[in-house]
Amino acid sequence: MSASVVVTGLGVVAPNGLGAQDYWSATRVGKSGIGRLSRFDPAQYPSKLAGEIHGFTAEDHLPNRLMPQTDRMTRLALVAADWALEDAGVRPAERPAFDMGVVTSSASGGFEFGQRELERLWGQGSEYVSAYQSFAWFYAVNSGQISIRHGMKGPSGVVVSDQAGGLDSVAQARRQVRKGTPLIVTGAVDASLCPWGWVAQQTSGRLSTGEDPETAYLPFDRRAAGHVPGEGGALLVLEGEDAARARGAKVYGEIAGYGATFDPKPGSGRPPALRKAVELALADAGVDARDVDAVFADGAAVPELDRIEAEAVNDVFGPGRVPVTVPKTMTGSLYSGAGALDLATALLAMQEGLIPPTTNTEPDQDYGLDLVVGQLRTTEVRTALVLARGHRGFNSALVVRSADRLR
Template sequence: MSAKVVITGIGVATPNGLGVNDYWAATRVGKNAIGPVSRFDAAQYPSKLAGEITGFAAEDHLPSRLIPQTDRMTRLALVAADCAFEDAGVKPGDIPEFDMGVVTASASGGFEFGQNELKKLWGQGSQYVSAYQSFAWFYAVNSGQISIRNGMRGPSGVVVSDQAGGLDAIAQARRAIRKGSKLIFSGGFDASICPWGWVAQLAGGLMTTSEDPERAYLPFDANACGYVPGEGGALLILEDADAARERGATNIYGTIAGYGATFDPKPGSGRENGLRRAITTALADAGLEAGDIDVVFADAAGTPELDRIEADALSAVFGPAGVPVTAPKTMTGRLYSGAAPVDVVAAVLAMREGLIPPTTNVEPSPAYDIDLVTTARPASVRAALVIARGYGGFNSAVVVTAAD
């Protein structure tokens, strides 16, 4: 087996597109999917905007028995897994069950399912609480349900590191393949647009209170005032490059070439934030120099302090305005654990078309020394850096390179 781990299938569900083709058609032209919350009445809350997935009916894609035992995020993940299998041209039975595994990330688990069961507990009594509550809310449920549905009994698990989790899961999957597994599903999904989930997100103090969908989420803009949350994510099929070719895989999107992760020091310690080190570690792991990177997909927190930290880290590694930077998540909101896997998808599709997708609605502030791409930019993209940061100090970076 080779040390090269490649992406051979993609399943993606975001507010601006379901499936690879729809997602990229919207993203490449900057289609905004942020709007007023519709999944519940948000009038009483200070934040009223979200990136919601519309037009998705789980009943059209999944067996009826799965509906009552799954949260919305799990339904999205199960359908994405089906799409990824189809995209890769492989069926669950094609590969021995112990050679296939699932490593996913989740920041919140099945919040909406849990909220509904709590309502039954306090409003009707414990006898009305679903037995599925025992697992449907849990962070690991997506890995569990995907593995059960598809007969995948190889190395599996879940990573919980907020927005950084999606990249950490991909890195864990890459390790499993390098140890001998043939195929690992990896990525992340979150969908906590419900009152309980909303209160939890508001507690972080970083959500915008703007009610203008076009000017609410503005990373690297002088008017940045927080982020807009969204729902969705992406699942990738990762395979050993040699094993993929041996089974006849023809749809190879790119290679997971490098990874780095750090944790920030205690606030007030005077020590450097860990983001720069995560980036340089990922570059070193990929065997690349800063000048080899053609585009950076930014974490794009949307608050002045966090944007400053990211911009300074990029300037330190690449030089002032030294590399094109983009944040397509301004169209969808931040998808928590699903955000970075979606950025990985955008990166490999940018390589395929030769087009860097835009950071929409933002008027870049000259205070940040970065080359922010605000309109789609034709470019030869052979190597991309994806950055993700989780609340509380997580920093992760992945280098993705084009397929040979």
């Protein structure tokens, strides 16, 4: 069996596009999905903007029996999984159940479902709380519901590492494919745009309080003052390269390298560990820094965090030596869904030969980055680095290679 693990299907649910092609059509030209939050009135909260998915009606895609037992997050994930499998040309019912698994990530679980049931507990009594509360809020629920829906009984699980989780889950899926499981559905979808989730997100101290969608989320900009939260993400189908080729599958690219680290305790005097994660990912992929054509950055839009990320990129690649982009300026930060969506974006960028822009940002030249801003940049992208960081120290880096490099 080939050690190469490839992506054969993409399912995207994002604020600026439902489905991979709609998302890509918007992202490549800088179309944003950020606006004033409408799922509830945010007037009493410091932050009022979000990357919100509009036009999604779960009942159009899923059976009615799933509605009482699923949170919005899980409904989005189920549809993304359906789209990824369809894109890959996979019919799970025709495959052995133990040849398929599911590895996802979640930063919060089904908060909206949990809030509704807590309101019933407080307002009506315990007998009015849904029995589905026992799992609908849980971090692992997306993995469970996807596996049940498609009869996937192979190695499965959930990874919880805040915003780094989207990449970590893909890395775990790659391990399982390398160990012999023919197919894994992986990635992440988060959705916590409810009052309970909103309050929890405010506690990070990293949310933008800007009220203009065009200036609220500005990574690597002197005006940077935090990120805009969002909902959505991406799910991907991973297979061994040989098996994918044998069945004539479309191959987006290879999950070539991965590295993960954890930052030292603040005040310890030790340096941040993001650079080490990048170096580990490059070594795992067997590529040199000069082979990387684009970096899809985490883009925290917090000055100190932006400085750390810029220094890591410059230390590894040299100042201004590699194009950098933050397409999540069009969606907001999707927490665990962010890295998975950036990975999907990198794969789509490889197919078309372009780097999507970082919207609205005026790059601070002190960071020394070649930030792609204003409009897309046409260039060959054969190897890309995707970065993701989670609150309180998680760092993940993933190298993806285009299908052309596998031939």
